[in-house]
Amino acid sequence: MSFSALIVSHGQPSDPEVGEAEIAALAADVARHLPEARIDGVTLAAEGRIEALSADRPGALVYPMFMADGWFTQSQLPKRLADGVGPQLVSFGMDCTxxxxxxxxxxxxxxxxxxxxxxxxxxxxxxxxxxxxxxxxxxxxxxxxxxxxxxxxxxxxxxxxxxxxxxxxxxxxxxxxxxxxxxxxxxxxxxxxxxxxxxxxxxxxxxxDPIGLHPDVPKLIADALRWRATTPDVSKCVF
Structure with missing residues (x-):
């Protein structure tokens, strides 16, 4: 099953390109575990990029590379995504694995x-x-x-x-x-x-090192994305 996904982080407002490079590298590592998918990384700090990228990825899954679900993931991120993008998965820090x-x-x-x-x-x-x-x-x-x-x-x-x-x-x-x-x-x-x-x-x-840099994290994210892509009706899942 082919699908698209956006991995979104906060980024670095003082130097957006640093955060963009980091999330792009993470997306590339995740993509190695998902040859059937198109995986992109983007930050909220890079002005206009998430709007442009999400507009070109209708139906893409959204993976928040955040440690908790809060204002950024529940308010700012949804507002900046193009129509038709989603669903949004639970934030990285709250992944049950x-x-x-x-x-x-x-x-x-x-x-x-x-x-x-x-x-x-x-x-x-x-x-x-x-x-x-x-x-x-x-x-x-x-x-x-x-x-x-x-x-x-x-x-x-x-x-x-x-x-x-x-x-x-x-x-x-x-x-x-x-x-x-x-x-x-x-x-x-x-x-x-x-x-x-x-x-x-x-x-x-x-x-x-920060838990987000553990070498097994890309596979963890890939597993979450693959599961969500193949389980559209999460209401029938047992957690």
Whole structure:
């Protein structure tokens, strides 16, 4: 079954071409798992591009490369899509298969570093928001689901824009600790706020790449798109 899909991220308003290059590369990686489909990547930050691209992709599925469903995915994104485009899938950070991917990653990291997962402290670093609890709720739910599999000594969440802060969440831990950034890309907060919090807290554990950069993510997205393309009546699906 052939189909089209748009992978949409927020992008980088200060330098839209950076975000456009990142999402195009991700789309190309996803497309390798979907030879039957036409996959494009686009950002909201690049003025006029999502409008133009979606107008040329009637019926395309829309995959939000966001960590939670909120204002961008529920309000801005639908308004900027051309008529006839959709449906829109759940955001990347809320994909039901993501926690298992992260749990397996944490287990692998423990094995590679001779850590006992049951004695390891897990810190999930997220964005948070001063306006809505949607983002932090999604982060906490993700952290709980990962912890249910890994069974770490403890699990904490820390945020850029709400309490507990990243610094507080990273404080007081030894070398048997893993920080997993609940972000889609390596820029902004991951390059600035997270390293600053690690330094200020004296965190001595392992800081992983953002979950969105895990090498298995393109296949995860491809599986979600293929499933949605072949299951038009989701009301009959059991979740």
């Amino acid at each position: 993501l926690p298992m991917l992260a749990a397996n990653w944490c287990r692998t990291v423990c094995t590679e570093n001779s850590l006992d997962p049951y004695k390891t402290d897990l810190v999930v670093a997220g964005h948070g928001s001063g306006k809505s609890r949607r983002v932090s709720d999604a982060t906490r739910r993700f952290a709980e689901q990962v912890a249910d599999v890994v069974k770490p000594n403890s699990v904490r969440c820390g945020f850029v824009e709400e309490d507990p802060s990243l610094e507080d969440a990273l404080s007081g831990l030894g070398t048997n600790a893993i920080c997993l950034p609940f972000f889609a890309a390596r820029r902004g907060h991951v390059l600035e706020d997270l390293p600053a919090a690690v330094a200020a807290s004296g965190f001595e554990g392992i800081v992983l």
